[in-house]
Amino acid sequence: MKTIDSIPTSKIQRASKLVTTGAKIGVNYLKYYGDKFTKSEEEAKEKLNTNNAEDIYNGLQQLKGSALKVAQMLSMEKSVLPRAYVEKFSLSQFSVPPLSPALVVKTFKRYFGKDPNEIYDKFDTVSTNAASIGQVHRAEKNGKKLAVKIQYPGIADSITSDLSMVKPIAVKMFNIRGKDSDRYFKEVESKLVEETNYVLEVEQSIAIVAACKHIPHLNFPNYYADLSSDRIITMDWMNGLHLSEFSTNNQEVSNKLAQALWDFYMFQIHTLKKVHADPHPGNFLVSPENELIVIDFGCMKTIPMDFYTPYFELAKPECINDPVLFEQKLYELEILRER
Amino acid sequence: MFHEMLSLFTQPFHEEEFDFSDDIFFGQISDLGSKYMKSSELKNMNGNRGSKHFIYINRTFFGLYNLMHDLKGKEIRINNYKNL
Numbered sequence: 001m002k003t004i005d006s007i008p009t010s011k012i013q014r015a016s017k018l019v020t021t022g023a024k025i026g027v028n029y030l031k032y033y034g035d036k037f038t039k040s041e042e043e044a045k046e047k048l049n050t051n052n053a054e055d056i057y058n059g060l061q062q063l064k065g066s067a068l069k070v071a072q073m074l075s076m077e078k079s080v081l082p083r084a085y086v087e088k089f090s091l092s093q094f095s096v097p098p099l100s101p102a103l104v105v106k107t108f109k110r111y112f113g114k115d116p117n118e119i120y121d122k123f124d125t126v127s128t129n130a131a132s133i134g135q136v137h138r139a140e141k142n143g144k145k146l147a148v149k150i151q152y153p154g155i156a157d158s159i160t161s162d163l164s165m166v167k168p169i170a171v172k173m174f175n176i177r178g179k180d181s182d183r184y185f186k187e188v189e190s191k192l193v194e195e196t197n198y199v200l201e202v203e204q205s206i207a208i209v210a211a212c213k214h215i216p217h218l219n220f221p222n223y224y225a226d227l228s229s230d231r232i233i234t235m236d237w238m239n240g241l242h243l244s245e246f247s248t249n250n251q252e253v254s255n256k257l258a259q260a261l262w263d264f265y266m267f268q269i270h271t272l273k274k275v276h277a278d279p280h281p282g283n284f285l286v287s288p289e290n291e292l293i294v295i296d297f298g299c300m301k302t303i304p305m306d307f308y309t310p311y312f313e314l315a316k317p318e319c320i321n322d323p324v325l326f327e328q329k330l331y332e333l334e335i336l337r338e339r
Numbered sequence: 340m341f342h343e344m345l346s347l348f349t350q351p352f353h354e355e356e357f358d359f360s361d362d363i364f365f366g367q368i369s370d371l372g373s374k375y376m377k378s379s380e381l382k383n384m385n386g387n388r389g390s391k392h393f394i395y396i397n398r399t400f401f402g403l404y405n406l407m408h409d410l411k412g413k414e415i416r417i418n419n420y421k422n423l
Contacts (some may be wrong), residue, residue: 187391215423243406251413258359258412259419265403266420277395279402281409301395311396315349326342335341335389 098135099152101125107153111231119227120146133196133298138237145237147221149198156196156231163189191277195298202228205235205297211272217260217291238293240285253290260292273308277301307333344371348400357415359407368404 099107104125108116116123122140127150129136134151167185194200202223209220219238227234248254261284268275276283278299285293310332319325330336347367351357358364407415 183391184394187394191395215420243409251411254360254411255413255415258407258410259415261403261406261410262412262415262417263420263423265399266417267423269399270420275396275399277399279399279406281406284406299395301392301399303396304392307390307392307396311392314345315352317353320342320346320349330341333389333393 098127098130104135104137104150107150108232110153111150111229116148120148123148139234141227146224146227147235147237148227149233149235151196151198151231156193159189159192159196163192191299191301194300197230198228198233199230201298202233204300208268208272208274208276208297208300212264212267215260215263215267217256218264219287219291219293221293221295235295238285238287238295240287240293242281243284243286244281246286248290256290257286257292264292264294269303273303273305275301275303347371351415351417355417357417358413359404359415360411360413365404365408 104127105116108114112119116125116137116139120139120141122138124138127135127137128147133155134149137148137150139146139148163185202225205220205223206225209223212218213220221236221238224234265275265279276294276297276299278296283294283296285295287293310329313319314326314329314333319329327336350364351359
């Protein structure tokens, strides 16, 4: 498999990557206008979207990190985005070219101060999965199969500069204007910075597992704080299929998995007021026993009460059907503001 | 506009049981999405998008609904978490 030996870490290197992507999109638009004369408008548009999605994705793929995270977020808005974007961006959810074995060992040593072989009985330097800000390796210790997640070097430092480069594209795509865009990008930035903090992720994981382990048909790996650092996480290796690869004709199994997923989210939102805010298929597995496994707690969102209350009251039918009450809630949620 | 989206999106919460395999429901969401995508009125609207907490909470519901649909879960007991 193709691996990469270095990640463009300097701002200039990364910026030039995005410029290349931008230039390619320009070329695609030229092709679009060419095609428009020869083909139907619909056909040409579809082709344009496919070409753009591919170029954006290829550009982002080499950037990894926060730019890829943005691609993930975009791909979740399935119904809002043109089909071509969704297909290409869905790939970004769990397959990007991994770091070479030599770079893996070097990175591990830098973060942990020790060679992986000094810590684990066995450590596979070839990664099994690459994710947006890290990649996963198989390991073994005391007969236990483990999964070791290693963060890509330079990610944490590049978030702010990555976001400032992605911002103009996102602002255009979603038509966010003025003051709002700053508020939103601050929120995204602070979440992304949180996600690079693996010490926090281990803490959150352990807390959530303890709070949710009573939910039926729902499983979690154990997390090992003593084998983790701010850039490395060690947890149990979980056998299972990614949710996107899983399919069944057994309605009972479908219902069981879906009910487990629903209960997990409703319990977090309504009882814990803190929720796993990254529900994409790459974060869930289906075990051989057809139970649901949750494997990533990097992105947790705390729901403040002054948001929770109006948000869920707004959702009630008696509020939706009452114009006065409805307007009042919109003010509370800052959708409407006093002039 | 906001009212229309909300009425649709909150449908599962108005029932005791919901069928997430329902293509009609997801078709409606998708239609509404592309309707607003194309709407020039919305594009030129200099409106604000509400509290910053919407970003991740809406993203969560969006992702969750999609996963529920992919899993084809039927007869999902909406308030089951209260009994756990």
